[in-house]
Amino acid sequence: MSRSHTHVPGEVIEQACPLVEVLDHVAGKWSISILVAAARGPVRFTELERAIEGISRRMLTLNLRRLERDGLLTRTVYPTVPPKVEYSLTAMAQELYSYLTGLVEWAERHSGAIAHARAAYDTAAAPADPPRSQPERGRAQVPASSP
């Protein structure tokens, strides 16, 4: 995610709210997956690659570097002949992890509801042939207008 929104030259507004901070670690398809995968102890590169299901070698490397840079992962390299590298969460990241599991748990509880909401929204918005023409995209509830 690009820092700098429109980036007014001269006036640096960054670091204003901590929200942006979180987003930078949490956003992106892979960061969370990596943290979760690395949470159960030291994990090797290839283990992560296999555990994460769909991540490319490149993206894994990039995200690992970023997480290491931000102090969320420690990278330990053993100078053995086939090189061996292990990643672990820092204390800071373990704390973050506990919040993350809350998120995942939430997703598990509501994934059905979300899928249902999507289906409802989509069928309401794009029926192959609108039988009686409902121009309104969302079935927006219209309470009695007060003003």
Next chain:
Amino acid sequence: MSRSHTHVPGEVIEQACPLVEVLDHVAGKWSISILVAAARGPVRFTELERAIEGISRRMLTLNLRRLERDGLLTRTVYPTVPPKVEYSLTAMAQELYSYLTGLVEWAERHSGAIAHARAAYDTAAAPADPPRSQPERGRAQVPASSP
């Protein structure tokens, strides 16, 4: 974020893990900001636009639609002459919000540490002129090799 990782034609693996579910809502610069901004009650479009600081009209609309589609936001339109639309969190989203605040709180507590970690990483990796040439990018800790 694109659904479909490599997308094996014929074998649809999607919806496998709930992690992907969360990521789709949490990832992206704006989703969290919008949920947080909308958490304190019904909020109008323009209020969100001003509250979020840096979001474009387009992105706000897009994200609102997505969140509505996923059942996280309800959109209520009042058919007044200058149209008025209010967005609120659904029950599901309010629950999510409580986890989100945990995340934000975490970010507040550790933003200093993160900034420090970044600075340390960057100075270790890219000094303008490496005085004695350290070829290793990260100062990787090297414990005694066991094998």
Next chain:
DNA sequence: CTGGATCCTAAAGGATACTG
């Protein structure tokens, strides 16, 4: 006021080949 439509740039991400 609340968007939708369009155009364009930048960043994310994937595939693959190569290396210490």
Next chain:
DNA sequence: CAGTATCCTTTAGGATCCAG
């Protein structure tokens, strides 16, 4: 094994203009 480097496609996102 654990990456790097390169090339390429897709997506996110911004700017702007227009409309009910």
